[in-house]
Amino acid sequence: MCGLLCGSVELSIDLRVALRHLTRMTELPILYSFRRCPYAMRARLAIQTSGLIVELREIVLRDKAPEFLETSPSNTVPCLKDRDAILDESLDIMLWALDRSDPENWMRPEQGDKDGMISLIQDCDGPFKHHLDRYKYDTRYNDVDKEQERSSAAGYLWDLNELLKETPWLFGNRASLADFAVLPFVRQFANTDRDWFEGEEWTALKGWLKAFEDSDRYRHIMPKWEKWKAGDSPVLFPDP
Ligand SMILES: N[C@@H](CCC(=O)N[C@@H](CS)C(=O)NCC(=O)O)C(=O)O
Numbered sequence: 001m002c003g004l005l006c007g008s009v010e011l012s013i014d015l016r017v018a019l020r021h022l023t024r025m026t027e028l029p030i031l032y033s034f035r036r037c038p039y040a041m042r043a044r045l046a047i048q049t050s051g052l053i054v055e056l057r058e059i060v061l062r063d064k065a066p067e068f069l070e071t072s073p074s075n076t077v078p079c080l081k082d083r084d085a086i087l088d089e090s091l092d093i094m095l096w097a098l099d100r101s102d103p104e105n106w107m108r109p110e111q112g113d114k115d116g117m118i119s120l121i122q123d124c125d126g127p128f129k130h131h132l133d134r135y136k137y138d139t140r141y142n143d144v145d146k147e148q149e150r151s152s153a154a155g156y157l158w159d160l161n162e163l164l165k166e167t168p169w170l171f172g173n174r175a176s177l178a179d180f181a182v183l184p185f186v187r188q189f190a191n192t193d194r195d196w197f198e199g200e201e202w203t204a205l206k207g208w209l210k211a212f213e214d215s216d217r218y219r220h221i222m223p224k225w226e227k228w229k230a231g232d233s234p235v236l237f238p239d240p
Pocket of ligand 1: 034036037038039040061075076077078088089090091
């Protein structure tokens with residue numbers, strides 16, 4: 001559906017022009033993103049909860065826009081440009097958004113603290129992602145045993161399951177930074193072989209992932225975007 005539909009009332013052309021003008025005047029931060037990338041998903045989750053608005057530029061990884069390549073030192077998504085500042089790591093983008101506004105208190109979990117959350121996220125981005133990549137994309141690597149990689153990655157998921165047996169979220173009875181930094185990667189693991197994932201007895205983990213995938217929060221970060229090119233009308237995220 002057109003992003004400029006408000007309820008059932010289509011915004012007038014004048015309003016569209018005004019919105020475009022306003023976007024230019026206020027110099028919204030620019031988020032280079034890719035819909036299905038778990039790193040970009042976590043960045044969008046944090047931006048969405050913060051209430052900030054950014055201009056989203058959808059990047060296609062096999063045909064990256066030159067403006068994106070000039071902006072991102074690592075040539076990876078997500079990348080956020082806020083005036084002169086460039087944030088090239090998804091976790092930094094989450095922290096940038098939540099530092100500005102954190103209405104759901106993601107940075108102040110009910111149990112544990114920021115250091116504990118960061119440590120759990122680092123285990124996700126480090127060893128878990130290492131094995132996840134070799135499980136999901138095993139043919140891209142030499143000498144990997146797909147099942148061995150799956151089993152190594154699953155160790156991290158069993159640890160998450162233990163936490164989730166105690167409380168509905170990783171750090172207590174409220175969602176926090178840790179949940180939304182990690183969930184997109186657990187989803188990526190699950191989707192690699194959904195039948196196998198559903199057959200394992202990590203019941204708390206499965207419930208946590210399902211609640212996320214069924215949520216409005218998830219739906220709102222996953223609309224389909226057209227590939228961005230210079231000169232396109234700005235696409236706002238979240239869709240106002
Ligand atoms: N360190 C980065 C990693 C991001 C990353 O690896 N993104 C992938 C897409 S999911 C990417 O852009 N890969 C570059 C490519 O495939 O060309 C972050 O946390 O933001």
